[in-house]
Amino acid sequence: MPVPIQSTLGMLGDNLKKRHSALPIGRKAAIGWTRGLDIPRGGETVLYTGQMWQMVPAINAMAGRLAKYEKSGSTRLFGFARSMNKLVNLTPFLARSTPAERKAFDDRLRNIARLLQAAGVKFGYLYEKDLYSGALAYDEGLDENFSAHARYVYGVLKEAGVKRLITVDPHTTNMLRSVYPKHVPGFDFEVRSYLEVLAEHTLPTRKSLDRSATIHDSCVYARYEGVLEPPRKLLAGSGVALAEPELSGKLTFCCGGPLETLFPSKSHEIATKRVEQLKAVSPKVITACPLCLANLSRAAPADVDVKDISDYLAEAHLPAEA
Amino acid sequence: MKVDSGFLHTLHLGGEFDANLCMNCGTCTALCPLGIELMPRKLFRRVLLGDKESVVGQSETIFSCLLCRMCxxxxxxxxxxxxxxxxxxxxxxxxVYGLAEA
Structure with a gap:
């Protein structure tokens, strides 16, 4: 029995409206990754996470739960869950992740921030004002919820005096760079992915990785935003010899991630297909999106190693964290 | 098939529905990672014809598109x-779902 579209999207819209997030994860989970990094508050240039990396452990937990519902057919509770969620945030019950999972994703954000610092890029962070972009609501056609949220985010950014945003995932990059300007009058921030920023700087080299791997382009970076060269340039500079899969660059094949919420089984099928295509080229797979990373990792067999590009860059250019 | 002449008009209010130039070549169907046979050319044809009933009946297919833009x-x-x-x-x-409130 499929996951009910109406109740699930209703909960998403309600969360965005009431709690300014698709999956409200709490303050500690959202900004805990910054511990000890001395990132200044605010400034004209800020690292904007849109909470994507921080949300993935919760998305993983929820996807697992929804897949069980989908199989068991006990989806009649969804209407009830939606009405309760308006009053009490049900997300922590629906999407409970473990501290180890959260640490794995927080570490990617830490590495990204440390790489930017190592490259000499000056940036601040908005901490509790670093809000979700509303990407899922936009994709699912919840236009009123999305527009209201986008205007709210715009107000927060303007009030903080921000001029430039450095994003860390393709979805937030696309929302802020290409979608917000069409929906929010006056939205005039410069938006660049950290991969684009890093590719223009020189990173200190600690060791050349001297290994081969394959790359999985995110649909959004490749076909929506045209971010194809920066990850390749950065990996080449880290000593990674890339073997391109047959479907690569503008022809990349989706990881299945967008269907995690409403159609978990189909999502897994697509991810399995994509892992097969990548495995045919190399057992080492590099992603550049938290959702691709999560979805392909879940579908990968033990002999396929899926890692984010920031893992490779950190290994090549940063000292290990104590 | 029942034609609803207001269907396309209502769609235009929400966004920019644009499929008039489709020549039904089938490239989209052939490339779809989900292998959705209906998507998007047949579905869009039904929209252009005003066949609201059959489009609404395909809501699950419409929500299962990955928006990956391969097509x-x-x-x-x-x-x-x-x-x-x-x-x-x-x-x-x-x-259909009554989820319009902001």
């Missing part, structure tokens, strides 16, 4: 397929 990047007519699918979702959220 769109290769569409010889340059149709904004992903945006069209989003328009249909917005329509369904409004007219």
């Amino acid at each position: 769109e990047s290769n569409c010889p007519a340059g149709i904004h397929i992903a945006e069209n699918v989003r328009s249909l979702r917005t329509y369904l959220n409004h007219e």
